[in-house]
Amino acid sequence: MSKRTYDIFISYRRDGGINNAVALQSTLLQMNYKAFLDVNNLQSGKFDDALFHVIDHCKDFLLVLSPHALDRCSEPDDWVRKEVERAMQMNKNIIPIICDGGDVNELFTNAVPENMKELLRYQVLKTNVVELQAMMVLLRTNLHSRPAFAPQKKIKWVLIGLLAIGLLAFGGYHLHRYMNTFPRTRQEQNLVKEVSVPLLENLQLFEQGQQQYLTALAEAKSYAASISRTEVERTYLSTHLTGGIKILQALENKIHDIEPTVVERAAKTPLSSADIAQQPETIRSHLKSMSQNLYYLEKDLIDADYALQSDKVKWIEIQQEKADIRSDRLIHSINQIFLTTDAKALAGLKAELEAMSDQPWQESETAFSAAEDRLLSREKEQEDLLSALQVQYARQQEHEKELALQRIEAKQQKLEESKQKLEEDKNAFREQIRPQLSDSCDALWRKALIALGADLYDTAVENFTMCEVVADEENLKQCARAAARFAEYIPETGIKDGIIVYQHEEGKEPQPGLNIGDIIWQVNGTTIHSFADYTAAKGDNKESTISVLRFLPSGGYELVSLQLSKDCGVFYIFSLNMYEIPN
Numbered sequence: 001m002s003k004r005t006y007d008i009f010i011s012y013r014r015d016g017g018i019n020n021a022v023a024l025q026s027t028l029l030q031m032n033y034k035a036f037l038d039v040n041n042l043q044s045g046k047f048d049d050a051l052f053h054v055i056d057h058c059k060d061f062l063l064v065l066s067p068h069a070l071d072r073c074s075e076p077d078d079w080v081r082k083e084v085e086r087a088m089q090m091n092k093n094i095i096p097i098i099c100d101g102g103d104v105n106e107l108f109t110n111a112v113p114e115n116m117k118e119l120l121r122y123q124v125l126k127t128n129v130v131e132l133q134a135m136m137v138l139l140r141t142n143l144h145s146r147p148a149f150a151p152q153k154k155i156k157w158v159l160i161g162l163l164a165i166g167l168l169a170f171g172g173y174h175l176h177r178y179m180n181t182f183p184r185t186r187q188e189q190n191l192v193k194e195v196s197v198p199l200l201e202n203l204q205l206f207e208q209g210q211q212q213y214l215t216a217l218a219e220a221k222s223y224a225a226s227i228s229r230t231e232v233e234r235t236y237l238s239t240h241l242t243g244g245i246k247i248l249q250a251l252e253n254k255i256h257d258i259e260p261t262v263v264e265r266a267a268k269t270p271l272s273s274a275d276i277a278q279q280p281e282t283i284r285s286h287l288k289s290m291s292q293n294l295y296y297l298e299k300d301l302i303d304a305d306y307a308l309q310s311d312k313v314k315w316i317e318i319q320q321e322k323a324d325i326r327s328d329r330l331i332h333s334i335n336q337i338f339l340t341t342d343a344k345a346l347a348g349l350k351a352e353l354e355a356m357s358d359q360p361w362q363e364s365e366t367a368f369s370a371a372e373d374r375l376l377s378r379e380k381e382q383e384d385l386l387s388a389l390q391v392q393y394a395r396q397q398e399h400e401k402e403l404a405l406q407r408i409e410a411k412q413q414k415l416e417e418s419k420q421k422l423e424e425d426k427n428a429f430r431e432q433i434r435p436q437l438s439d440s441c442d443a444l445w446r447k448a449l450i451a452l453g454a455d456l457y458d459t460a461v462e463n464f465t466m467c468e469v470v471a472d473e474e475n476l477k478q479c480a481r482a483a484a485r486f487a488e489y490i491p492e493t494g495i496k497d498g499i500i501v502y503q504h505e506e507g508k509e510p511q512p513g514l515n516i517g518d519i520i521w522q523v524n525g526t527t528i529h530s531f532a533d534y535t536a537a538k539g540d541n542k543e544s545t546i547s548v549l550r551f552l553p554s555g556g557y558e559l560v561s562l563q564l565s566k567d568c569g570v571f572y573i574f575s576l577n578m579y580e581i582p583n
Helices: 014-030 047-057 079-089 114-121 132-142 153-177 186-225 231-254 260-266 273-301 309-337 343-357 366-432 441-453 457-470 474-488 531-538
Strands: 008-012 060-065 093-099 125-127 499-504 519-523 544-551 557-564 571-575
Touching: 008 014, 008 079, 014 060, 014 093, 014 132, 014 186, 014 231, 047 079, 060 079, 079 093, 079 114, 093 132, 125 132, 186 231, 186 260, 186 273, 186 309, 186 343, 231 273, 260 273, 273 309, 309 343, 309 366, 441 457, 441 474, 457 474, 474 499, 474 519, 474 544, 519 531, 531 571
Parallel strands: 008 060, 060 093, 093 125
Antiparallel strands: 499 519, 499 571, 519 544, 544 557
């Protein structure tokens, strides 16, 4: 384990609490607190000793209470219980934080050990990821820890600065006149601070983003390496990746640009002004690359059928190593900027960089060059892997195209077979309902209606024509003649149903303009499919408007609109609907 100590220990239940815990640590780090979270900070070594070491040396113990976080604390080996009991034993400042609308009474059930119910006596805070910033105001007042750059230290530095001014006024000019060091003047010292502060703040923002990124990669690697994946695990991973993308994008917007005037002043000193000006954009580029990688994992790679599991895991491992290399390069790049600077002027900066990298300050180009070589090597590995994945993807696309063509051909063949079978069945049915010399008029009319229902219009015409031949009364002949032409003109008129006028009521005045053989296909704008439709549309004791299809003796047809009078006689009809076939 690293010798680095932390002021704040964050305890949480992985199921349901990790997002709030990561967000809490990220916010504390941004405020310059030294906060520990096992998923981000725990290194190699014995697990329990490492955790207890951090708890023993911290000042504050934050307990993230997500829903059901304490349910398993009845088990002696439960790690949340062990951490809380260790914090109580070491008399740490314990601050329970209830997340996502949890309730105290629901958390501290009878299953929670009695010694842990002592937590109810502590100051309990409530929050969620959205309201985290508001909760931090209350949290800071309850913390025993102080940020790395605590405000009260400013007084000390002001006093030291005043003393330094006096000393410099006495003999500083003559002393620095003979020293070949930088910075020598107050303006140069201020310039070093103006440059180092935003560079370090940008690096700290990058470190926060990298922690989120590495956590997301670890979750994705675990998922990619798993043999059986549930939908719940997929949803959890998707939420983790999209959340990481949002955090990285937010951090990218927070990166500080270096003022142009500062860069111009640095250009007149041994400092590398080009590297100073480039650092913010370099960090933004790294954060953008991280968010794009998480997007690629979420949208393209994780569930891709064309990529082998081993290839997915390898790609993630390359990204993990590249992330570490990027961090080393950024730290060493700051070293490159200040290579010519007096070590005393950079004591605080060196300490911060050593804490980040867990290695001594490097005052040569060796570390930077080594990191550069490692990064180029990993970039080559990534390119080779992506090329292999593209080949796999192209092969799968070609295979899927071949399968699709085979499915289309199979469907076409099946469709042709179905069409052929349908045509055979249709011809067989046509033979069954063709007119026979022995058929009566009613039988012929019945066959014609069946043919109409089956869209066999030519067969319907044959039956209606034969019906006209065998009919023994003139009205029926006229109706059969009109019905035959009705069937013949269906493709042209689009009218497939209706009723045909057969006879007027004797002793009553006929409806004006209505002829025997007229086909009524609409009543009051409603299409008539049967005699029942006609009755319903006409109603009782009221005048009605009917639309009539009439075939002319000279050929062709016309559409006529007539007004039925309630004072005229009724008329008798035949239906042209197959479901009203006469008995």
